[in-house]
Each structure stands twice: as C-alpha cells, then as structure tokens.
Amino acid sequence: MKTQVVIVGSGPAGLMLSQLLHTHGIDSVVLERQTREHVLSRIRAGVLESTTVDVLRQIGVAERMDREGHAHDGVRIAWAGRDTFFVDTHKALGRRFVVYGQTSIQEDLYAAADRRGQPVLDRCEDVVLHGFDGGPGARPHVTFVRDGRSQRVDCEFIAGCDGFHGVSRRSIPEGVRREYEKVYPFGWLGVMARVRPLPDVTYANHPRGFALASYRSQVLSRFYIQVPLEHKVEDWPDERFWPELKARFPADLAAAITEGPSIEKSVAPLRSFVSEPMRHGALFLCGDAAHIVPPTGAKGLNLAASDVFYLGRALARWYGRRDASQLDGYSAMALRRVWSSVRTSWYLTNLLHRFPHFSEFDQKAQEVELDYLKSSAYAQAALAEQYAGLPFEAAD
Ligand code: RFL
Numbered sequence: 001m002k003t004q005v006v007i008v009g010s011g012p013a014g015l016m017l018s019q020l021l022h023t024h025g026i027d028s029v030v031l032e033r034q035t036r037e038h039v040l041s042r043i044r045a046g047v048l049e050s051t052t053v054d055v056l057r058q059i060g061v062a063e064r065m066d067r068e069g070h071a072h073d074g075v076r077i078a079w080a081g082r083d084t085f086f087v088d089t090h091k092a093l094g095r096r097f098v099v100y101g102q103t104s105i106q107e108d109l110y111a112a113a114d115r116r117g118q119p120v121l122d123r124c125e126d127v128v129l130h131g132f133d134g135g136p137g138a139r140p141h142v143t144f145v146r147d148g149r150s151q152r153v154d155c156e157f158i159a160g161c162d163g164f165h166g167v168s169r170r171s172i173p174e175g176v177r178r179e180y181e182k183v184y185p186f187g188w189l190g191v192m193a194r195v196r197p198l199p200d201v202t203y204a205n206h207p208r209g210f211a212l213a214s215y216r217s218q219v220l221s222r223f224y225i226q227v228p229l230e231h232k233v234e235d236w237p238d239e240r241f242w243p244e245l246k247a248r249f250p251a252d253l254a255a256a257i258t259e260g261p262s263i264e265k266s267v268a269p270l271r272s273f274v275s276e277p278m279r280h281g282a283l284f285l286c287g288d289a290a291h292i293v294p295p296t297g298a299k300g301l302n303l304a305a306s307d308v309f310y311l312g313r314a315l316a317r318w319y320g321r322r323d324a325s326q327l328d329g330y331s332a333m334a335l336r337r338v339w340s341s342v343r344t345s346w347y348l349t350n351l352l353h354r355f356p357h358f359s360e361f362d363q364k365a366q367e368v369e370l371d372y373l374k375s376s377a378y379a380q381a382a383l384a385e386q387y388a389g390l391p392f393e394a395a396d
C-alpha cells in the first residue's frame, strides 16, 4: 500500500486529521489498534471551545453538532457553604462553547470517512514506524499485522495520533525527547445517567472532594466526582454515588439534581504530561500522543483539534507550494497552545480539588483564591479567557 500520510490512531485527532487532509486533496490511510465498536464505546470529553467548533465546521462534520449540541455562555463554580458564581465567557469575550459528546464526534467522523471511502483499518496489531528520522536513504513507512498478515504502507509523512499509550511518541529516540509530567493524587469517577441535567456545567469544590455536573442532552447527564486513586468502579454502586454527588453541591443545586440508574461508569487518573518536540523528521505528533491534561479545564480534545488544525494547514502548504516553513514551525506553534492549556488545567485542578497533603495554609490560600474569583470581575474575565481557549495563531 502507498499513501501520502499514514495516520496512526482513529481517535478524534486521527479522524479529524484525515478529514482535514481530504479537504485539501491529500490522501491518508488510518491505522487503528482497536475495533470500531470499541472506539465508539468510549465516553470522554464534552466541552468544545469555539475554535474546535470552527474546525469541525470547516471540515464539514458539524451538521449534527449544530443541531444537537448545546451552546453555553459560561460555567458555574460552587464551593462549600458559599454562593456560586458564573464565569461568563460570552460576556467577557463574546464566545460560547458547545457541549457535545466526544462519542458523537467520533460517530460523525467515522460516518464522514465512510462516505468518502477513507481507509480506516481497525484491529492493526504491532504497528511499527520506520524511516521517519531523515537518515540517508530513509523512506517513511509503517508496518503492522492485520488478520494474521504482515502489511506495509509507504508514505511521505507519519502522523502519530495514537493517544498517551500509543507507539508513536515512544518511536522518537529518548535522547531527542524531553518529557514533563505531574501526576495528581486522585482520580475522577465519571457517571452517565439518563436524567435531566443542571442548566449550567457546574464545578464544585467541597471538603468531601471535587464534583462536576455536565450535560449531554436535555435528558442525558454526565457527572464526575473526585475519588482516591485506588478506587474502582465496583466501589461506587449507584446507592453510594448519588448521595455523595449531592453532598458536594450547595443545597439548592443538590435539590435540582435528578437521580436515575447509571448507564456507564469509569475511573480515570489525573495527569499533566507534555513531550517535546512534537515533530521528529517526517513524524508529527497530535493530541494525547504528545500531551495529557487533567480533565478539569476540558482541554484535551480541544488541544487535539488545535494540533490537527496546525498540522493540516502545514501539510496543505507543503503539498500546495512545496513550502516546508509551517512544517518546520509546527512543534513550536502547537506547543505554545499546549502549554497555555496545561497551565489552565493545572490551575483549575489546584483550585477545585481537595489535596490529601494540603496544609491549613494551602487550604486557606485556595479558599481566598475562590473568594477573589467570586468578587472580582477582572479575575473572572481572566479565567473566562483561559477557559474559552486561545484563538489559533495566524500562519506567518
Ligand atoms: P485518543 O482518543 O486516545 O485516540 C487515540 C487512538 O489511537 C489508538 N491507538 C493505536 N492505534 C494503532 N496502533 C497503536 N499502537 C495504538 N495505540 C493507540 C487508540 O485505540 C485510540 O483509538 O487520543 P486523541 O485522538 O489524541 O484524542 C484525545 C482525547 O480523546 C482526549 O484528550 C479527551 O478525551 C480528554 N478529555 C476531555 N477533553 C476535552 O477537550 N474536553 C472535555 O470535556 C474532556 N473531558 C477527557 C474528559 C478525558 C477523560 N478521560 C477518560 C481521560 C473527561 C475524561 C473522563
């Protein structure tokens, strides 16, 4: 097999990139380790920055999102025993965000790939990247095993969109890679339930721990609570989950939460991680393959979209004009936006969670920070700007 770009991974980064390249007439082959059913069963992100919404519209996969996605003007923050306040991204910046599940985006991207006959090969085992480091005579290609048969795709570029546990980042020699990591001492239990959501995406800081009430549709809610790292889904039957969730919200919001049987539960650890550079020779990393943020700022999927936007634009410039300047600038440009979101996610994680090692001093400082945010329109505007996300950088 031969193509222009091999894309490893059919998560949102990989499928968005193949769709974007297609709009520029650039061929790609997508290789995925899991089955399509497995990819479509993962429940993850929900909050789309306006730049992500723009990318999805630009690549022609926004029809259902525009119909079913729910626009929000900002997010609500609540904390123990005090009033809540609303961080208004629309008032501060004129920008709304859209709540639309990552699972639905995956469905829309697969449907678009099917419509145009895009090869998305699932169940690819032992994916190995070769010849991307620019050495003499090096020719980029990828080998893998599918249905017990060894296969090879020759290409000009490889896009590593295979998530945190993928093979692409680890294919870059250790001496070239620099990794930055922070692991948080708790996880999030996520619960999906067919119940009416609260009107706003609401984050709560409570002595019992962090909680979040989010939205999927008028009749579908997504909730999260902070749990100890070692906890498993089995530790949280519904009878334990609902009272704990409600205990972490102020009484009026707790009373507005409707209980119902959960339809999905998962536990995820929280981590900040960045690997630099995001390019090595003909290999380019996008999304979770290069960086992970804790979900507190709702930035992970949005960063995948900005990486894809920058890389797609750079590849279009290369194939259109044989101009490599944007490919050369990709890593630095993508990383500027990544670090900005890493900082915002780290800030919100520190602001909203209860840390086991916090001293009374740390706890007091956190409360004073929340008081300041509540009382200062300037502080709220600054947070609104970070939550809404940076605009994309211009090309030159
Ligand atoms: P993905 O989604 O992990 O996809 C990578 C794909 O690569 C495949 N793969 C391989 N394929 C071939 N060969 C290999 N060796 C392979 N190894 C792996 C995998 O099977 C998979 O299909 O990465 P991508 O595309 O970069 O997308 C990133 C996003 O999924 C992630 O950042 C977000 O889900 C993070 N996130 C959130 N982001 C937001 O922007 N807003 C949110 O509200 C938000 N909430 C969340 C989140 C993540 C969460 N979890 C579970 C970590 C909430 C949660 C609970």
Ligand code: PHB
Residues within 6 Å of the ligand: 044, 045, 046, 047, 201, 212, 214, 215, 222, 295, 296, 297, 298
């Ligand atoms: C979600 O709806 O899944 C969601 C919302 C906000 C976050 C993280 C996840 O910060």
